Amino acid sequence: MTYDVSAVERRRILSRTRSVTIVGASNNPARPSYFVATYLLSSSRYEVNFVNPRLDELLGRPVYPSLADVPGEADLVSVFRKHDDLPNVAEEVVEAGARTLWLQLGLWHEPVADLAKEAGLDVVMNRCVKIEHARFAGGLHLAGFDTGVISSRRQSAP
Numbered sequence: 001m002t003y004d005v006s007a008v009e010r011r012r013i014l015s016r017t018r019s020v021t022i023v024g025a026s027n028n029p030a031r032p033s034y035f036v037a038t039y040l041l042s043s044s045r046y047e048v049n050f051v052n053p054r055l056d057e058l059l060g061r062p063v064y065p066s067l068a069d070v071p072g073e074a075d076l077v078s079v080f081r082k083h084d085d086l087p088n089v090a091e092e093v094v095e096a097g098a099r100t101l102w103l104q105l106g107l108w109h110e111p112v113a114d115l116a117k118e119a120g121l122d123v124v125m126n127r128c129v130k131i132e133h134a135r136f137a138g139g140l141h142l143a144g145f146d147t148g149v150i151s152s153r154r155q156s157a158p
Contacts, residue, residue, distance in 0.1 A: 003108075003110065003113050003123060003125055005122075005123070005124050005125075005127075007135075009122075010124060010127065010132050010136075011132075011136045013076070013100055013122055013124065014076075014129075014132060014133055014136060015136075016099075017046060017075050017076045017099075017100065018046065018047060018075050019046055019047035019048070019049065019072065019073070019074070019075040019076070020040055020044075020046045020047075020048050020049070020075070020076045020077075020078055020129065021048075021049040021050070021051060021067065021070055021074055021075075021076070021077045021078070021098075022036065022037055022040075022048070022049070022050050022051065022078050022080065023051045023052075023067060023077055023078070023079045023080065023081060023089055023092075023093075024051070024052060024079060024080030024081040025037055025050035025051060025052045025055070025058055025063060025080070026052070026055075026058075026080070027055055027058050031080075032080065032104065032105070032128070033080040033104075034058075035130065036078065036080075036104075036128065036129060036130040037050065037058065037059060038059065039130045039133075039134070040129070040130065040133070041059060041061075043133075043134070043137070044133055044137075046076075047072070048061070049061075049064065049070045049072075050062075050063040050064065051063065051064050051065070051066060051067055051069075051070065052065075053065040053066065066092065067089075067092045067093065067095075067096045068092065068095065068096060070096070073097065074093070074096040074097055074098035074099075075098060075099055075100065076098070076099065076100040076102055076129070077093045077096070077098045077100065077101055077102065078102045078104060078129045079093075079101070079102065079103050079104060079107065080104050081107075083107065083109060086103070086107065086109045086112045087109075087111065087112055087115070089112075090109075090112040090115050090116055091115070093116065093121070094115065094116060094119040094121065098121060099121060099122060100121060100122045100123070100124065101113075101116040101121050101122070101123050101124075102123075102124045102127070102129050103123075103124065103125040103126065103127075104126075104127070104128055104129070105126060105127065105128045105131075106126065107125060107126060108125045108126045109125070113125060
């Protein structure tokens with residue numbers, strides 16, 4: 001199976017997504033998950049949920065001990081966990097009925113992707129959901145990236 005998801009497919013996934021659950025969310029502002037959380041809360045239309053058994057609150061929102069404890073339906077689950085934790089996380093994502101398993105930058109695990117694909121999930125690996133959202137919403141400049149686009153109007157979010 002191939003796991004290199006095209007830009008068109010990533011945009012389709014982000015366009016249909018209603019909620020993003022960040023597994024491995026951190027309250028440390030230096031951690032990538034914190035940066036992604038603040039971006040999604042301020043610059044996207046997504047309902048954002050957090051999972052970390054060691055936290056009770058993050059950015060004024062509740063943090064759930066497990067994916068099963070998050071209220072509502074799981075949609076896109078963005079994972080910030082170490083490589084060895086991914087098989088267990090993937091099983092939780094499948095059990096939660098999520099539509100997309102999104103492994104953040106630096107995470108690539110083909111057996112985990114196989115498990116999720118066999119359960120009918122879309123899988124994105126080694127990509128940052130914040131960077132991809134910003135790419136399609138015209139917001140890469142918010143993170144200091146030179147998009148090469150000069151415009152006085154913001155594009156609509158995916």
